[in-house]
Amino acid sequence: MPKIIDKDQKRRDILGAAVTVFSRKGTAAARIADIAAEAGIGKGTVYEYFSSKEEIFQACFGFFMDEINAVVLQRIYAVADPLEKFSAFFDAWISALSAPVMQSFMIMIEFWAEGIRRRGSDYGFDMAGMYSEYRLMIQNLLDDCVSSTAIPVIDTHSIAAGIIGAMDGIMLQWVLDPGAIDIEKALTALKQIVMAGLNTR
Amino acid sequence: MPKIIDKDQKRRDILGAAVTVFSRKGTAAARIADIAAEAGIGKGTVYEYFSSKEEIFQACFGFFMDEINAVVLQRIYAVADPLEKFSAFFDAWISALSAPVMQSFMIMIEFWAEGIRRRGSDYGFDMAGMYSEYRLMIQNLLDDCVSSTAIPVIDTHSIAAGIIGAMDGIMLQWVLDPGAIDIEKALTALKQIVMAGLNTR
DNA sequence: TATTTATGACCGACTGGTCGGTCGGTAAAA
DNA sequence: TTTTACCGACCGACCAGTCGGTCATAAATA
Numbered sequence: 001m002p003k004i005i006d007k008d009q010k011r012r013d014i015l016g017a018a019v020t021v022f023s024r025k026g027t028a029a030a031r032i033a034d035i036a037a038e039a040g041i042g043k044g045t046v047y048e049y050f051s052s053k054e055e056i057f058q059a060c061f062g063f064f065m066d067e068i069n070a071v072v073l074q075r076i077y078a079v080a081d082p083l084e085k086f087s088a089f090f091d092a093w094i095s096a097l098s099a100p101v102m103q104s105f106m107i108m109i110e111f112w113a114e115g116i117r118r119r120g121s122d123y124g125f126d127m128a129g130m131y132s133e134y135r136l137m138i139q140n141l142l143d144d145c146v147s148s149t150a151i152p153v154i155d156t157h158s159i160a161a162g163i164i165g166a167m168d169g170i171m172l173q174w175v176l177d178p179g180a181i182d183i184e185k186a187l188t189a190l191k192q193i194v195m196a197g198l199n200t201r
Numbered sequence: 202m203p204k205i206i207d208k209d210q211k212r213r214d215i216l217g218a219a220v221t222v223f224s225r226k227g228t229a230a231a232r233i234a235d236i237a238a239e240a241g242i243g244k245g246t247v248y249e250y251f252s253s254k255e256e257i258f259q260a261c262f263g264f265f266m267d268e269i270n271a272v273v274l275q276r277i278y279a280v281a282d283p284l285e286k287f288s289a290f291f292d293a294w295i296s297a298l299s300a301p302v303m304q305s306f307m308i309m310i311e312f313w314a315e316g317i318r319r320r321g322s323d324y325g326f327d328m329a330g331m332y333s334e335y336r337l338m339i340q341n342l343l344d345d346c347v348s349s350t351a352i353p354v355i356d357t358h359s360i361a362a363g364i365i366g367a368m369d370g371i372m373l374q375w376v377l378d379p380g381a382i383d384i385e386k387a388l389t390a391l392k393q394i395v396m397a398g399l400n401t402r
Numbered sequence: 403t404a405t406t407t408a409t410g411a412c413c414g415a416c417t418g419g420t421c422g423g424t425c426g427g428t429a430a431a432a
Numbered sequence: 433t434t435t436t437a438c439c440g441a442c443c444g445a446c447c448a449g450t451c452g453g454t455c456a457t458a459a460a461t462a
Binding site for chain 1: 226227228229230307310311313314316317318320328329332333336355356359360362363365366367368369370371372373374376377378381382383386387389390391394398
Binding site: 208211237242243244245246249 | 440441
């Protein structure tokens, strides 16, 4: 086995393994030895790159979010028209469902749990902040649609929370019982409702 | 300290304490000693009523769901008209937000995590089944509305998943950052969208 | 080039602390 | 006196994190 030179790449490899293991077994039940095995390295080596399980978990947040954003958010930047941008947003999520990173969607539940448990305190990752940013992005998109069409003024902040919530909640039901939910159909129905609301005049 | 005679009541007391502790610290970090302290009894006594932490956790599911249903579902049975029933459903949830049981909403995250982790296998509680029932209830409500009005035929199963998902997702954002979400406003906005859709003709 | 030395990536046996579950005992009630 | 609700000291399995050591590669030396 040749030695690795690229420390950053190795760090990412470990984080990728950690996301997989945390997603599969949950943060508490995940063993450092599991992460090491998943990454194909020894347990001691994990501690050459991270100082604690906690640090690994916190780093997973940024790593996972970056991966999600890479397959979702980037697609909507190319579009200019607000309504089309909105449409692209849903399409991006729908087509991202088959991306490898979605196999680890369950780690979101761990982030929710830890994010809530430590809300308010300074902490290695900021779930509340991430959701705030996400809501704001959707809200701005909604505001753009409202001002560029004859849509009556609506509570765009609440609607933004509802849209994000619906996507989270639908995906939650999907991972809970993949056979009972046609995820593509469900997200498409959500898209149609929102788009229909935005096309009202 | 007089001895207690009502074993069922004591069991419920312990479960109530367990829900509180599981919700506050998470399943893994919750200690049996914490639950005992919360219930005001000794650790050994807990094992007179339950044989393991796992059994307590599984029993919490039914206990918590019964409490939620007591403050939510019962209110809509009194209403007959489909549209009004739907309205009552949202109102019931909104007014249930201040119920004591909602203080422990975070235990839902534990149920989601364990429910997903053990999906498919026989297990002490059935998250997927509960969501299926819940979706079916909403779907029937939607179907009633569709057939009793001039609403065009819609994908009521997907819509039902979306409504439940939106409520879960909005409440998740709320517990994650209570200051950023006006939960009553957000649920009211969701209600208005759904009701507006059902009043289309 | 061949050989020795230095570096640091890599590893897993070990340790110290933690906690689910047990069990022998106390005392209230019957 | 018997029964049983109640209890917390105790035990052993488990695991995060440590540490002494190995070995592939690079640098220095001959």
